Amino acid sequence: MIVRVHPASGVPIYLQIELQVKHAIAAGALRQDDSLPPVRKLAAEVRVNPNTVARAYQNLERDGVIRTVPGGGCYVNGQSPGLLKSEKLRRLKPLALQLAVEAKQMLVAEEDAVKLLKESFGELGRGSEERAGDEG
Amino acid sequence: MSDFVVETHALTKRYGSLAAVDGLEMGVERGSIYGFIGRNGAGKTTTLRMLAGLSQATSGTARILGMEAKRDQVGILERTGFVIDTTLLPWMTGKDLVRFNRGFFPGWDDGLVRRYAEALDIPMNRAFKRLSQGNRTKLCLLLALAQNPELLVLDEPTAGLDPVVTDQLVRVLVEDFANDGRTILMSSHHLSEVERIADWVGIIDKGRLLLEARLDDIRSNYRRLRVVGERLPRSTPEALAVSSAEGVTEYVVKAGAEGLAAELGSQGAIVLEVLPLNLSEIFLVLVGKESHVPVEVLA
Amino acid sequence: MYLWKYWRESRITFGIAMLLLAGLTALSLRGHVVIGGLDERQYANVVNGMLYAAAVPMAIVAWVLGSFGVGRSLGEGAGSYLFSRPRPRAWFLWLDWGCGLGLLAILVLLYNLLTSWMAHRIMRAGGGPFSGQVSFRDLAEPVSLIHLMGLNAIAIFLFCGIIFGVVYLWTILVKNALGVVMGAGTLACYVILSAVIKHNFGYEMPDLLYRVYAISLGGVHGLQDHLGLSLALRAGIVALFPIAAQQVLNRIDI
Numbered sequence: 284m285i286v287r288v289h290p291a292s293g294v295p296i297y298l299q300i301e302l303q304v305k306h307a308i309a310a311g312a313l314r315q316d317d318s319l320p321p322v323r324k325l326a327a328e329v330r331v332n333p334n335t336v337a338r339a340y341q342n343l344e345r346d347g348v349i350r351t352v353p354g355g356g357c358y359v360n361g362q363s364p365g366l367l368k369s370e371k372l373r374r375l376k377p378l379a380l381q382l383a384v385e386a387k388q389m390l391v392a393e394e395d396a397v398k399l400l401k402e403s404f405g406e407l408g409r410g411s412e413e414r415a416g417d418e419g
Numbered sequence: 420m421s422d423f424v425v426e427t428h429a430l431t432k433r434y435g436s437l438a439a440v441d442g443l444e445m446g447v448e449r450g451s452i453y454g455f456i457g458r459n460g461a462g463k464t465t466t467l468r469m470l471a472g473l474s475q476a477t478s479g480t481a482r483i484l485g486m487e488a489k490r491d492q493v494g495i496l497e498r499t500g501f502v503i504d505t506t507l508l509p510w511m512t513g514k515d516l517v518r519f520n521r522g523f524f525p526g527w528d529d530g531l532v533r534r535y536a537e538a539l540d541i542p543m544n545r546a547f548k549r550l551s552q553g554n555r556t557k558l559c560l561l562l563a564l565a566q567n568p569e570l571l572v573l574d575e576p577t578a579g580l581d582p583v584v585t586d587q588l589v590r591v592l593v594e595d596f597a598n599d600g601r602t603i604l605m606s607s608h609h610l611s612e613v614e615r616i617a618d619w620v621g622i623i624d625k626g627r628l629l630l631e632a633r634l635d636d637i638r639s640n641y642r643r644l645r646v647v648g649e650r651l652p653r654s655t656p657e658a659l660a661v662s663s664a665e666g667v668t669e670y671v672v673k674a675g676a677e678g679l680a681a682e683l684g685s686q687g688a689i690v691l692e693v694l695p696l697n698l699s700e701i702f703l704v705l706v707g708k709e710s711h712v713p714v715e716v717l718a
Numbered sequence: 719m720y721l722w723k724y725w726r727e728s729r730i731t732f733g734i735a736m737l738l739l740a741g742l743t744a745l746s747l748r749g750h751v752v753i754g755g756l757d758e759r760q761y762a763n764v765v766n767g768m769l770y771a772a773a774v775p776m777a778i779v780a781w782v783l784g785s786f787g788v789g790r791s792l793g794e795g796a797g798s799y800l801f802s803r804p805r806p807r808a809w810f811l812w813l814d815w816g817c818g819l820g821l822l823a824i825l826v827l828l829y830n831l832l833t834s835w836m837a838h839r840i841m842r843a844g845g846g847p848f849s850g851q852v853s854f855r856d857l858a859e860p861v862s863l864i865h866l867m868g869l870n871a872i873a874i875f876l877f878c879g880i881i882f883g884v885v886y887l888w889t890i891l892v893k894n895a896l897g898v899v900m901g902a903g904t905l906a907c908y909v910i911l912s913a914v915i916k917h918n919f920g921y922e923m924p925d926l927l928y929r930v931y932a933i934s935l936g937g938v939h940g941l942q943d944h945l946g947l948s949l950a951l952r953a954g955i956v957a958l959f960p961i962a963a964q965q966v967l968n969r970i971d972i
Contacts, residue, residue: 288615290611290615290697290698291611291614291698291699292695292697293638293694293695293696293697295634295635295638296615296635297635322598323593323594323598324594326593326594326597327590327593327594330586330589330590330593330615330616331593331615331616332452332597332615332616332617332618333593333597333598334451334452334597334618335618468798468971468972471801471802472801472802473797473798473801473802473971473972474972475971492806493804493805493806494804496802496803496804497804501798501802503798503802504795504797504798504799506795506796506798506799507796507799508723508791508794508796508799509794510726510727518719519720519722519723520719521719522719522720523719523804523805524804559799
């Protein structure tokens with residue numbers, strides 16, 4: 284798994300790792316039941332503090348994105364297992380708000396912002412589509 | 420309450436009337452990587468030498484692994500790997516140095532010697548005086564690591580090293596050492612390495628600790644507000660520094676940026692930007708020529 | 719492992735010293751074979767001569783050996799490394815001092831053994847049995863060769879001990895092997911000062927080299943008064959130097 288971090292960007296490194304993992308899953312680069320490298324190995328490859336990687340993995344597990352197995356090892360979960368749709372939307376709300384705020388600041392029209400959003404989905408490919416069978 | 424492997428209280432070192440270290444209050448948590456950063460001559464090396472028992476503090480205390488520096492120094496040295504000066508005995512080869520060093524440490528691990536010699540690509544059969552600076556530093560680090568210490572104290576380990584060697588060192592530190600509750604205290608004025616791997620940073624200037632904070636806290640909560648307006652407050656509770664230039668006032672705050680922005684906005688000021696700060700920027704704010712407001716040490 | 723370090727640093731000096739003494743012994747052998755048979759009184763002069771003959775090269779060896787150890791390492795910049803090993807600073811110092819004196823003791827002992835053996839041969843070569851005793855002018859009883867050799871050895875050893883101690887202390891004070899220069903200077907000053915005081919005030923300050931035998935222009939007289947006491951005092955003085963060095967070492971910033 285290739286993870287690139289920008290330590291000087293002002294974004295916490297654990298967050299960058301989390302986002303990249305989520306991005307990889309969303310884009311289909313990581314599939315369900317794929318394994319993530321062990322904490323120390325990823326830390327060594329990326330040259331970051333193992334505590335940072337550990338925190339990222341913890342957060343990902345808390346968010347239900349990955350699971351850890353008792354014998355060690357982290358695996359990618361099926362897309363959003365067991366979360367209510369309402370909970371998912373609740374989590375996305377701040378990001379949506381941020382997009383709206385920025386767009387408004389820059390005097391970008393609503394439909395242009397929505398178009399941007401659609402394009403982003405398009406870039407990610409089919410992995411982002413809602414699956415039938417999610418709890419409503 | 421955290422377990423501190425290194426803590427100093429009012430640690431001071433004077434040379435005549437000059438205080439190289441002036442009332443230093445510092446705490447390094449177990450299991451963390453602590454980046455001790457400052458300009459040349461800020462007091463980093465002086466501090467670390469006091470921790471190693473090489474220098475005597477003028478006043479104040481320093482405790483390492485619960486033991487008092489200088490007084491219990493042998494106990495400290497058994498469990499801590501110090502790399503203060505990258506000068507070893509000139510006629511000895513790497514192999515000789517391993518043989519020499521081994522006898523001092525019951526926990527010595529020759530397996531680690533082999534592993535690091537290979538990982539760092541160190542010529543072990545060449546006399547120390549004939550080694551390049553990069554190889555010297557790597558050898559010093561190897562000796563400290565093979566000792567199996569709980570705490571590693573490194574004084575500017577990447578000084579004078581090219582990017583390839585620096586990368587090798589960083590890799591070895593994070594892959595092999597940093598885990599299982601082991602701690603690294605390293606001083607540097609190369610911020611990029613510190614920014615990659617440190618949990619905590621302590622910024623020292625003129626012998627005083629200006630800031631001690633989690634790096635993630637700096638990333639998540641520290642913000643720079645650029646504001647235009649009349650009669651703006653000269654300081655706010657959370658501000659680390661306030662400065663004005665060309666009609667724009669800048670507040671560097673350690674928390675509550677949103678709240679401050681809202682408050683200033685409600686007073687009629689225009690908030691131009693709320694920007695995150697990286698380590699380099701915080702460092703320059705506190706230590707560079709642009710800082711105006713005296714700053715406090717954080718917990 | 720520290721002993722190994724000291725040996726590796728000093729072995730060349732030790733080797734040269736051994737060669738020197740071997741050479742000196744060979745020279746002495748040649749010199750005295752020429753002289754031929756001696757009576758036991760003349761023999762005392764010869765033995766005394768040999769004492770001084772050894773003192774000079776041994777002094778040089780002691781002087782050089784004093785440059786090894788902590789002071790040298792400090793000068794090489796390895797102080798931070800050495801004193802961040804888990805040992806009290808004094809540990810390094812006493813090992814240095816012990817090793818240095820140990821090597822000196824070996825050299826002194828070997829020389830004296832060799833000399834005595836040669837002397838024995840010379841006396842035998844002169845014809846007639848050698849009683850193994852040496853007579854001094856104003857001693858009623860002759861002194862055995864072994865006894866004499868032992869006293870020689872102790873005297874030279876203490877002499878070297880003082881030189882070594884002074885030089886080693888200086889290497890700690892200046893944090894450099896070049897402390898040997900200061901050490902030599904100090905010893906030279908002492909010698910000059912003693913001569914000046916003796917010349918002007920008639921008072922004799924203790925010699926660096928303890929002369930086991932009372933010597934005057936007429937030859938060797940007998941053993942010095944209060945032999946045991948003097949030797950013990952000197953041994954005490956020799957030990958003062960490393961103790962002083964320890965006080966210095968414990969207080970300095972490395």
